[in-house]
Amino acid sequence: MDKSSKIYIAGHRGLVGSAIVENLKSKGYINLLTRTHKELELTNQKAVESFFETEKPDYVILAAAKVGGIVANNVYRADFIYENMMIQNNVIHQSYKHNVKKLLFLGSTCIYPKNAPQPMKEEYLLTDTLEYTNEPYAIAKIAGIKMCESYNLQYGTNFISVMPTNLYGPNDNFDLEKSHVLPALIRKIYLAKLLNESDFDTVKKNLGVDTTQEAIDYLKSFGVSSNSVEIWGSGKPKREFLWSKDMADACVFIMENRNFSDTFDKDQKEIRNTHINIGTGIDISIKELALTIKEIIGFEGKLVFNTEKPDGTMKKLTDVTKLNELGWKHTVELEEGIKKVYDWYVTNN
Numbered sequence: 001m002d003k004s005s006k007i008y009i010a011g012h013r014g015l016v017g018s019a020i021v022e023n024l025k026s027k028g029y030i031n032l033l034t035r036t037h038k039e040l041e042l043t044n045q046k047a048v049e050s051f052f053e054t055e056k057p058d059y060v061i062l063a064a065a066k067v068g069g070i071v072a073n074n075v076y077r078a079d080f081i082y083e084n085m086m087i088q089n090n091v092i093h094q095s096y097k098h099n100v101k102k103l104l105f106l107g108s109t110c111i112y113p114k115n116a117p118q119p120m121k122e123e124y125l126l127t128d129t130l131e132y133t134n135e136p137y138a139i140a141k142i143a144g145i146k147m148c149e150s151y152n153l154q155y156g157t158n159f160i161s162v163m164p165t166n167l168y169g170p171n172d173n174f175d176l177e178k179s180h181v182l183p184a185l186i187r188k189i190y191l192a193k194l195l196n197e198s199d200f201d202t203v204k205k206n207l208g209v210d211t212t213q214e215a216i217d218y219l220k221s222f223g224v225s226s227n228s229v230e231i232w233g234s235g236k237p238k239r240e241f242l243w244s245k246d247m248a249d250a251c252v253f254i255m256e257n258r259n260f261s262d263t264f265d266k267d268q269k270e271i272r273n274t275h276i277n278i279g280t281g282i283d284i285s286i287k288e289l290a291l292t293i294k295e296i297i298g299f300e301g302k303l304v305f306n307t308e309k310p311d312g313t314m315k316k317l318t319d320v321t322k323l324n325e326l327g328w329k330h331t332v333e334l335e336e337g338i339k340k341v342y343d344w345y346v347t348n349n
């Protein structure tokens with residue numbers, strides 16, 4: 001990529017997209033193309049076609065998707081499969097039609113089987129049954145990988161897929177129902193601490209409600225009170241977390257250094273599993289995560305585990321050998337990242 005190449009970052013206001021824009025700017029890329037969801041509905045085939053026809057980007061980073069935590073994935077199953085398939089079909093196909101030089105597709109490590117051997121290597125894709133709670137989302141992401149591979153093989157495009165582990169950082173979604181575990185626990189534990197300190201004005205402002213009773217009732221429905229916080233599931237599942245700015249750096253590194261033709265052996269007859277895992281290779285249980293967040297925030301109440309809520313996959317640790325061998329490694333460890341994102345959250349809410 002030249003510094004003046006026209007690079008379209010789809011989803012530039014999201015957790016990952018915003019970090020990618022910042023990373024590209026810091027490296028001197030000056031011709032970044034962005035559209036908000038309101039300006040360009042990526043599920044709309046005609047709108048996406050007309051955008052590519054007019055703008056003709058040189059490179060595309062596809063960080064727009066319907067994204068959410070375990071409960072959102074499990075409840076809004078149709079939306080997750082439909083919107084993700086439509087977004088990626090439209091963007092990948094128009095990138096082919098308009099001669100985009102390279103595209104980066106962002107998948108997720110939930111593409112791997114529920115009981116995959118650990119750590120999970122790229123070649124474990126499609127070897128067994130998926131985790132039920134996010135099966136529709138995972139199927140959409142698998143279709144995206146296969147779409148990139150198929151266009152590359154049939155049409156000679158240069159579309160690369162990366163499979164990130166669970167991500168966190170500034171501009172994340174902190175919704176108590178729909179978000180991922182790390183932002184949800186930061187917000188729940190922070191609000192419990194404020195309740196404990198009787199700082200009701202900050203609680204009301206955070207929740208956008210008028211009365212203290214409304215705030216208390218609302219938080220109670222999520223198991224948050226002045227002396228306890230509900231954690232979904234048993235606390236036993238393990239997750240691996242990557243700082244969003246490290247994720248962005250890995251994406252730009254791959255855009256700068258990797259082509260589809262580097263991802264398979266020339267003598268290979270059946271070309272598959274060309275995607276690349278992105279993670280730290282380190283995981284932690286949800287209980288340990290909650291205790292770390294509690295310690296950082298300084299909340300002294302109890303953690304209550306609600307086993308009526310799903311655990312999801314018990315373990316999904318990525319094997320990052322491929323990525324490390326390319327010369328990239330994460331830089332921000334979890335505790336440091338939690339402190340940064342907690343500071344960001346308090347400053348911005």
Ligand SMILES: NC(=O)C1=CN([C@@H]2O[C@H](COP(=O)(O)OP(=O)(O)OC[C@H]3O[C@@H](n4cnc5c(N)ncnc54)[C@H](OP(=O)(O)O)[C@@H]3O)[C@@H](O)[C@H]2O)C=CC1
Pocket residue numbers: 010011012013014015016017035036037038040041042043062063064065066067083087106107108109164165166167168171172173180
């Ligand atoms: N967060 C995580 O832990 C993980 C994320 N990923 C993947 O990384 C990528 C980025 O995720 P993340 O940054 O967390 O997601 P976010 O939800 O933070 O951001 C998604 C972005 O996509 C845009 N968007 C969503 N739907 C549409 C649509 N129909 N048309 C146009 N724009 C749309 C949103 O635009 P707007 O802001 O304007 O509404 C938003 O900017 C996704 O592919 C996701 O699947 C993979 C593994 C883990």
Ligand SMILES: C[C@H]1O[C@H](OP(=O)(O)OP(=O)(O)OC[C@H]2O[C@@H](n3cnc4c(=O)[nH]c(N)nc43)[C@H](O)[C@@H]2O)[C@@H](O)[C@@H](O)C1=O
Pocket residue numbers: 067068069070071073108109110133134137165166167178179180181182184185230231232233237239286309310311312313
């Ligand atoms: C990135 C990944 O994200 C999703 O998968 P997930 O890793 O299971 O997602 P999660 O972050 O929501 O939960 C992780 C664990 O944490 C537990 N947990 C405790 N307490 C809260 C809580 O308060 N909120 C949430 N969300 N989870 C909680 C929760 O019960 C689970 O055991 C995929 O659907 C898919 O989108 C995907 O690819």
